[in-house]
Amino acid sequence: MGTSEEEIDRLLGKLTPRARALLPGGATTWRTRAEPAVGLRELVMSDGPAGVRGEAWDERNTSVLLPSASALAATWDEELVERLGGLLAAEARRKGVDVLLAPTLNLHRTPLGGRHFECLSEDPELTGRIGAALVRGVQACGIAATAKHYVANDSETDRLTVDVHVGERALREVYLAPFEAAVAAGVRLVMTGYNAVNGTTLTASDLLTDPLKSEWGFDGVVVSDWGAVRDTVGPARAGLDLAMPGPGGPWGEGLARAVADGDVPEAAVDDKVRRLLRLAAWLGALGGRDSPPAPSPARPRRVRALVRRAVAAGAVLLANRDVLPLDPDRLRTVAVIGAHAASTRTQGGGSAGVFPQDEVSVLDGVRAALGGGARVVHVPGPRPDGPAPPLDRDACADPRSGLPGVLLRMLDADGRELYAERRDSGRLLEPRLVPGAHTVEVGARLRPGTGGRWTLGVAGFGRMSLLLDGHPLLEGDFPPPTDDPAVVHVNPPAQYATADLAAGGSVLLVARRELAPGTGRATVVSAAPPAPDAAAALAGAARAAGAADAAVVVVGTTEHGESEGYDRTTLSLGATQDALVRAVAAANPRTVAVVNSGGPVELPWRDAVGALLLAWFPGQEGGGGVADVLFGRAEPGGRLPTTWPAVLADAPVARVRPVDGRLAYDEGLHVGHRGWLREHRTPAYWFGHGLGYTTWTYEELTVPPVTPAGHDLTVRVRVRNTGPRAGREVAQVYLARPGSAVERPVRWFAGYAAVRARPGETATVAVRIPARALRHWSVEEGGWHTETGRWRVLAGRSAGEVPLVADLEVVRSPEPGG
Incomplete structure (x- = not known):
């Protein structure tokens, strides 16, 4: 972690142009390339943010599972989120992971977003604060965090190709803001989305250099989402530093040829490699040095208590x-x-x-x-309406051993067994492949506790079949309708058949799927009893x-x-x-x-x-x-x-x-x-809403009469616990700018602080309002500005309940930059 820039430059000079050009391409699905010439080992990455899976998707390799990101943001508790980040870092250490691919900083732009649970909030300020807390918690323990998916990657429909058109001001003030907060918190990696913004795919976008690397001063690694790089030269000339996964793809040998042919400047590649070496040095993976010693693992009881x-x-x-x-x-x-x-x-x-x-x-x-x-x-x-669940160890037995679970077999093209093992689950996303493997087979003996018409299914892509006691229930070729890795490799659709099963009986269910290029490795076998x-x-x-x-x-x-x-x-x-x-x-x-x-x-x-x-x-x-x-x-x-x-x-x-x-x-x-405020609509529940087991009244809002533009300010909110129990209240502060010369929201979230009080007590809490909450992006001048004049500060329990209002006068700052 103490390697100097001079030392990194010296190491860079030891590498040939070809070696440098190969480094920014991934080595495997989850690993970067090693380079013995400079003592660089592979860096291991893993998905997050609710847990650390590691390199293998195996039900026997379990992980601590936190509440969803939306639940973490609902805590409005940065100290707690930092502690949970530390827990994720400890999990990463346990699994040999260097880089955690979290947090997700995209916004809840629409309630239909399929990945809501993995994102934090609808609001850029709250997303930025909670995301930065998770980054601090993870990185304080020597694991690198990754802010993703840069940027405007807020829906899943056509996400590999969608071109998001967003105004420059909204892009700066809303969608880029959480990433700016993560960079300010020291995040070591930023991951690009699959999408395009205003006509340019993110992996080749100017947004990777401006504002990310220039204005914000990000000195870490920009990594692609998995499979997002589809071209060699464009992303290489842009600010992308690492193309994952590997091997193969447009980089690797392709990037080496592009450099040799003069299509990509050597200086561009040198910057990418310098950033990779800087990350490796921070992780203790450079110059032959080992990673920092892992902290003593937390006791399981303490881990469970924290998650609970x-x-x-x-x-x-x-x-x-x-x-x-x-x-x-x-x-x-x-x-x-x-x-x-x-x-x-x-x-x-x-x-x-x-x-x-x-x-x-x-x-x-x-x-x-x-x-x-x-x-x-x-x-x-x-x-409830929904698909049949994957088989689990409580629902079936391995037909060979009789133990709970399923029998996974790898077969060659002639049907001969190459490999077999018992697994606990019918959800097999990354089964071990052996040379010559042609077919994945999953067998399970079911003992139905309920008689009637059962629903049986197999999920995956390619040629699949499902047999019950040797009789075919379904067979066909099911090509992938998309190359979205989340669908192909993680969540393929199931094909279903039905069969009448007798309660207390025993039947053998066998699913087979042929392995073919482009069909992934996921195979899921499911069963559901008749609905009552x-x-x-x-x-x-x-x-x-x-x-x-x-x-x-x-x-x-x-x-x-x-x-x-x-x-x-x-x-x-x-x-x-x-x-x-x-x-x-x-x-x-x-x-x-x-x-x-x-x-x-x-x-x-x-x-x-x-x-x-x-x-x-x-x-x-x-x-x-x-x-x-x-x-x-x-x-x-x-x-x-x-x-x-x-x-x-x-x-x-x-x-x-x-x-x-x-x-x-x-x-x-x-x-x-x-x-909602602009449209004068009333939701079921506002942003910020939530009750405790006591009640509160908001008594006073104290605001400085004057504040210089470009400076943070602090307001104070006095509340009283009017209920029967001690409790915690989240005092929220919003801003408004009546008569603004530029378009503004009716009001917008600017800051919060939690306060605790016993029954009948009053408490005054200081809420810091960052200078960024008052600024706006000037498209004409290409910079940030803060309007002087009268502003309005509002405080309360939610965006729809702000009983306290005070005026604030913003004056021109006496300092440069105001």
């Missing part, structure tokens, strides 16, 4: 009609209802997914919290709720509802789940609805339930953290990082689908709560 604390800290109590917290001493029976209660969805789909060490469902959490003091009754209710009669299941749920002292009904999105690779088309949870909540709430007024999703969903029954808790995708300790909130052991600490519409049609910005390959950001600056 994060669940409660990010859980958002949207509504509470004197139902929460539940008093365990007054409960004899608790009904826990819904399929998501027993199989709580802990993470979203796509490349960010990991195999968690453990998963605590809401049902598990409630049972453990009550400890046998009250009877817990679980009723699954109707099955919906009317009978609803009636059973209502009976259980009516007979209980309190009911907890858990509903949420399904595996293919929120995932990398595609956007959503609806915010509805489906008629089945909506009917379940209504039936339970009608049977018991003490009903708590828990929402298990990574982003906004429609809640048409929100006024019918006694309490409404947003749990997000809560990670491996989700059920324990949710139970802590339900029974008052922890306060629901979350505040919404994104405005939630009542119905999709209300959302001011809902466009995710390009027209003729072009996606226009016509809303400009007016993203998130800014758009």
Whole structure:
């Protein structure tokens, strides 16, 4: 970490032009090239941000799973997020990873964004602050963080080719702002998106040099998203430094030829290599030096406690009609209802997914919290709409050994076995390939506990078949409709067949998939029992709720509802789940609805339930953290990082689908709560909204009468705890500029600070407003400006509830740059 620039230049001089040109191309899927001539070892990368998977996608190589990024932003707690970043760094060390591909700093521009769960917020300021905290936490432990996906990569539809058209001012003030914050926090890598901005693909965009490397002074590595580099010369002449994955692709030998032919200047390549060497030096991977010694691993109990604390800290109590917290001493029976209660969805789909060490469902959490003091009754209710789940060790056995799991075999072209092993899951994304492998086969012996018509499926691409006791159920050739790696390699669509199975019987299910170029390695085998009669299941749920002292009904999105690779088309949870909540709430007024999703969903029954808790995708300790909130052991600490519409049609910005390959950001600056305010629309819940277990009044806002342009300022907010419990409040500050000479939002988020107080106490909290919150980008002059004159400062609990207002006079700064 102490290598000087002079030493890096000396090492660079030891490399031939060809060696330099080869270095910026990846060596493998997850590794950079080594160069023994300068003592450079390979650097290992891994996806994030909710966990560190490592190089292998294997259910036996488990990872600590944090709550989703949207849940971390909902904590509005940078200190906690830094600690969680340190936990991710410890996981990276444990798995031999140098570079974590996180955080994701794209915005919740529209509620339909398929990757909402992996992004932080609709707001550039909150995204920047929480993202910077994660960067600091990861890098404080010697692991490099990566800010992604630079830039305006805010939807998944046609994401490999979409051309985003966005005005220069909105690009600067909204979409680039979180990346600027990450650079200011010292982030070591920035990853480009697949998309284009204003006609130029990001891997070859001038935005990689200006503002990233010139104005902001970024001295780290710009890495491509995996497979995003499709051309040799354009990205090489631009600010891209590392093309992943490898080997092969447009760089490597292609870049060496381009340099030799004079199509790419040697100086451009030298800058890329210098940045790679600088990163390696920071990581302790240069000059033959070993990486810094790994810190002592945290005790598993402490790790789980921290992750569980994060669940409660990010859980958002949207509504509470004197139902929460539940008093365990007054409960004899608790009904826990819904399929998501027993199989709580802990993470979203796509490349960010990991195999968690453990998963605590809401049902598990409630049972453990009550400890046998009250009877817990679980009723699954109707099955939610969604795909059949992958086989797991509880549903089947390896037909060869009889042990729980499946039998994975590699076969040659004649069907001879080359390799075999037992696996725990039917979701096989990177099975071990052996020389001569032609076909992947997955066998499982099912012992149905429920008789009737089962749904059986196999997912992947290429020629596939599915056999039941030797009889073919389906066979065909299914070519990939896209080259999107998230679809081909992580989340391929399934092909389904049905079969009548007898309860208590035993059948052999065998899926085969031929390996062919371009079809990926993912093979997923799934099975689902017959769905229960919906009317009978609803009636059973209502009976259980009516007979209980309190009911907890858990509903949420399904595996293919929120995932990398595609956007959503609806915010509805489906008629089945909506009917379940209504039936339970009608049977018991003490009903708590828990929402298990990574982003906004429609809640048409929100006024019918006694309490409404947003749990997000809560990670491996989700059920324990949710139970802590339900029974008052922890306060629901979350505040919404994104405005939630009542119905999709209300959302001011809902466009995710390009027209003729072009996606226009016509809303400009007016993203998130800014758009709702401009359109005079009222959402179901505003950005910043969230209740605790006490109440607050906002009593006073103190603002300096005058502040110089270009300087930070501090305002003070006095609040009073008017409720029965000690609690934490998040005081939020917004700005407005009446009579501005340039277009502005009605008001916009500028800063926040948390405050704690006991019942009846007042507390005054200082909220720092950065100078950037008052500036605007002048397109005509190509620079930042701050208007002088009268400004308005507003403070409150959310973007829609700002009871305190004060004026601020901004005067010309006496210092240069004002």
